[in-house]
Amino acid sequence: MPSERSARVTEKRSLRNRSVRRSLRTSRTKAARALSGGDAETAQQAVHSTLRDIDVAARKGVIHANKAARTKSRLARKLNAAQADA
Secondary structure, X not given: OOXXXXXXXXXXXHHHHHHHHHHHHHHHHHHHHHHHHOOHHHHHHHHHHHHHHHHHXXXXXXXXXXXXXXXXXXXXXXXXXXXXXX
16 A cells, blocks of 8 residues: 555646546547638648647656657647648
């Protein structure tokens, strides 16, 4: 059984991780909707915001650094494709 301190720390970290993960999911959804919407300026702002959120999540250890890089790369490719079509 974990000590009381480690249980407190785990609870605190899991609450923070849940919050960061939820905001990351919301941000990615907004970016996906903006990319499919067709407005290039809105899509660029949404993607920029999402990239920042991905960096925060990776820095805090919520997601792995390689996953962050992979996700950012895929998002950037989608943005570039959307801007090329427009």
